[in-house]
Amino acid sequence: MGKKKNAKITESSNASVNPTVLAATDKIRVLCAAAALVPTNKFAVMKDLHPEAGHENRFTSWAKNEKGEKGLVVLDPMGDSIKFYSNPELKFPAMRTVKC
Numbered sequence: 533m534g535k536k537k538n539a540k541i542t543e544s545s546n547a548s549v550n551p552t553v554l555a556a557t558d559k560i561r562v563l564c565a566a567a568a569l570v571p572t573n574k575f576a577v578m579k580d581l582h583p584e585a586g587h588e589n590r591f592t593s594w595a596k597n598e599k600g601e602k603g604l605v606v607l608d609p610m611g612d613s614i615k616f617y618s619n620p621e622l623k624f625p626a627m628r629t630v631k632c
Contacts, residue, residue: 549575556591560607563614569595569605578630589630
C-alpha cells in the first residue's frame with residue numbers, strides 16, 4: 533500500500549516540472565551512463581556558466597565518476613554530449629542557477 537502512495541507522489545512531482553527540464557534530465561542520464569558517471573541530482577538544472585561574459589546557459593547535473601569524485605556535468609547546446617568538470621568552480625567561478 534505504501535508503494536502505491538510513493539508512486540503517486542513521484543508522478544505528481546514530475547507533473548510540475550518543465551518538460552524541457554525532464555528531457556534534459558533524461559539526456560544527461562543516458563550520456564552519463566555511457567561515460568560511467570552516476571548523476572546525483574533528481575532533475576537537471578539550468579545554470580549560467582559565464583554571467584560575467586555574455587551568459588552561457590546550459591543544463592547541468594552533479595555526478596560522481598568511477599573514483600567517487602563529485603563533479604559538474606554540463607550538457608552541450610546540441611544535447612548530444614556532456615563534459616565532466618571535477619573542479620567546476622575553477623572553470624566557472626561566477627556560475628549561477630537560472631530559473632527556466
